[in-house]
Amino acid sequence: MPQLVTVKVNRPDRRPVRVWVPVLPLVLVLFPVVVLVVLAAIVACVVFRIGVVLALGAAWRVISALPGARFDIEQGRTAVLVAIR
Amino acid sequence: MTEQRKDILDMLAAGKITAEEAEQLIAALERDQAPATASHDARSKGKVKYLRVVVDATDNGEPSRVNVRVPLQLLRAGVRLAALVPPQALVKANASLSDSGVPIDLTQLKPEQLEALVEHLDEVTVEVDSPDATVRVFCE
Numbered sequence: 001m002p003q004l005v006t007v008k009v010n011r012p013d014r015r016p017v018r019v020w021v022p023v024l025p026l027v028l029v030l031f032p033v034v035v036l037v038v039l040a041a042i043v044a045c046v047v048f049r050i051g052v053v054l055a056l057g058a059a060w061r062v063i064s065a066l067p068g069a070r071f072d073i074e075q076g077r078t079a080v081l082v083a084i085r
Numbered sequence: 086m087t088e089q090r091k092d093i094l095d096m097l098a099a100g101k102i103t104a105e106e107a108e109q110l111i112a113a114l115e116r117d118q119a120p121a122t123a124s125h126d127a128r129s130k131g132k133v134k135y136l137r138v139v140v141d142a143t144d145n146g147e148p149s150r151v152n153v154r155v156p157l158q159l160l161r162a163g164v165r166l167a168a169l170v171p172p173q174a175l176v177k178a179n180a181s182l183s184d185s186g187v188p189i190d191l192t193q194l195k196p197e198q199l200e201a202l203v204e205h206l207d208e209v210t211v212e213v214d215s216p217d218a219t220v221r222v223f224c225e
Contacts, residue, residue: 076147
């Protein structure tokens with residue numbers, strides 16, 4: 001599971017923005033929202049006749065595989081970096 | 086059955102070698118093949134972990150660069166998630182793709198084929214060079 005998401009934004013004539021997001025504390029803070037999202041996903045699975053366990057398992061695999069992903073985009077003096085650890 | 090093993094059995098059937106000699110030759114053959122198979126498995130499963138996409142381009146005179154690193158495990162997980170898409174959604178996607186001039190039948194694309202594709206990505210390197218941009222797709 002991802003532990004830390006780093007977001008860096010550099011824009012010309014503005015101060016660079018660097019944000020480190022600890023995932024686990026954020027999930028704990030947003031726990032009620034997470035529960036609602038999971039419930040909505042379960043309802044969607046039932047409506048579209050998709051195996052709930054299979055779908056939740058696949059979604060968990062995607063979340064678990066996120067660490068190591070890195071997206072770095074630069075254009076001129078503007079740069080955006082998103083790194084998941 | 087491998088070609089070499091078949092040759093040994095043929096020699097045994099022709100009476101050129103004894104059963105004991107055939108057994109020794111087959112044992113030696115298995116010893117030789119085991120390390121080669123193990124090293125191939127290690128290369129295909131252990132070392133390569135990420136898919137990299139690097140784009141260097143010049144856009145309106147300004148240099149631009151895209152550097153994306155995606156874990157191969159994420160691609161595998163995505164394939165499993167995509168396998169859950171209901172058939173009726175695939176039919177609609179097929180119609181939209183066909184309208185856009187991309188006649189691909191997504192219902193014919195099996196998850197096993199996609200997983201095999203991801204498994205063999207480590208051997209793929211794509212390089213595109215043009216005057217304005219360079220694109221590299223590779224695994225590391």
